[in-house]
Amino acid sequence: MAHEDTLAMLQDSLARYLEDRHGFEARLAALRAADTAPPPFWPGLARELDLLRAALPEDQGGLGLGLAAHLAIMETLGASLAAQPYLSTMVLGAGLLQRRPGAAADALLEQVVGGRAVLAFAHGEPEGRHSRSWVQTRLARAGEGWRLDGRKAVVHAAPWASHFIVSARSEGAPDAAQGLSLLLVPRDTPGLALRAYPLRDGDRAAELAFDDVRLPPSALLGEAGAALPQIEQALDEATLAVCAESLGVLRRLLRDTLDYVRQRKQFGATLSSFQVVQHRLADMHMALEQAIALTHQVGERLAAGGVTPAERARAVSSAKVAASKACKAVGQGAVQLHGGMGMTEELAVGHYMRRATLIEGLFGPVSWHLRRVADLADLAEDAA
Structure with missing residues (x-):
């Protein structure tokens, strides 16, 4: 069976499962x-659908569908506002584990795909401003093992996580490319403090503090001091994954808005009959179509392989700019066309708009990605 057919079947099964287990009322209860505890629908993704193996390589017990599976699954999850903890656990966490292999990573990966572990990637820091290399959390030798000290900010899905994958620096300035390592830190490790809080869109996050955290030698994932390429790849794939998620979110927003303006009447006519409303809907539709086209194009290009890190970064940032602009156009348009009721807790449109707003800035806002594309273009010109 072609991969496209397999992915379509996965999406169909997941959509029906979420409709039964994570409808709007069920989400409000969660x-x-x-x-x-993770959302109630989460365990079933592994135990009932066996979905968490889809993206993993076949030699690691997966279906070998790679990034294409992540994008298809995230788009479907987005339509139900159910991206977490898949994003943190499978796209980021499992992605890092499979590229930094070892006994500890392999054992944890098996727990993850079986639904027995949830991962969170603790990388961002208060002064980092979306930089992929800015890390001040310190790593030092301590006898046979390691000592970890530092702070991490806005760690998504952290309140649900059983394990953290933590970036730390053993040498160099805070923004140096060399000296970064990845460590596996169980939630119950002494010296780890967690302050959890909800985000405005219903996601969960936490601030993490590591004070004289002692870890065994096996906690190190891969080679010490050389983790930046894997971190950059994982964050680029997660960025493209939230672009795919946004497609599910925005399709639902546009659908609900179309249904509303076709029914709502003003001055004896439906809102959809007014030209200004039609123009607004057309702008929303075009922004979404541009995001769909670019996200799918970049996904196909990366899945085909043979892309350099610079080419991957430029392509992903371009897709994120389109997705973020679509989130703003469709999200704000949906709420404005609904009027004040668009921001109520009882109507789904407000929840989807808040998720779209968070996606706009997740893994870097439009301004950051535009600067990144420009910087990469300058580097390419200089190399030529």
Whole structure:
């Protein structure tokens, strides 16, 4: 069976499962639940659908569908506002584990795909401003093992995580390319403190503090001091994954808005009959179509392989600019056309708009990605 058919079947199964287990009312109930447990739908992705193996290589027990599976799954999850903890656990966490192999990584990966572990990537720091290399958290030798000290900010899915993959620096300035390592830190490790909080869109995050955290030699993932290429690849793939998620979010927003303006009447006529509303809807539709085209094009290009890190970075940032602009155009347009009721908790459109707004800045806002594309273009010109 072709990969396209397999992915379509996965999306169809996942969409029906989420409709049964994570409808709007079920999501509202999950938002009111305790912060320490993942959403109720999460265990079934592994135990009922066996979905968490889809992207992994076949030699690691997966289906070998790679990035294409992540994008298809994230688009479907986005339509139900269910991206986490798949994004943190599978796209980021499992992506790093499979590229920094070892006994500890392989054992944890098996727990993850079986639904017995949730991962969070603790990389961003308060002064980093979306830089992929800015890390001040310090790593030092301590006897046979390691000592970890530092702070991490806005670690998504951290309140649900059983394990953290933490970036730390053993040498160099805070923004140096060399000297970065990845470590596996179980949640119950002494010296690790977590301050959890909800985000405005219903996601969960936390600030992490590492104070004299002692780790065994096996906690190091891969080679010490050489983790930046894997970090950059994982963050680029996660960035493209949230672009795919945004497509599911925005399709739902546009659909709900179209349904509303076709029914709502003003001055004896439906809103959809007014030319200014038609123009606004056309702008929303065009922004979404541009994001769809660019996200799918970049996904196909990366899945085909043979792309340099600079080419990957430029392509992903271009897709993120289109997706972020679509989030703003469709999200704001949907709420404005709904009027004040668009921001109520009882109507789904407000929830989808808040997720779209968060996606706009996730892994870097439009301004950051535009600067990144420009810088990469300058480097390419200088090399030529």
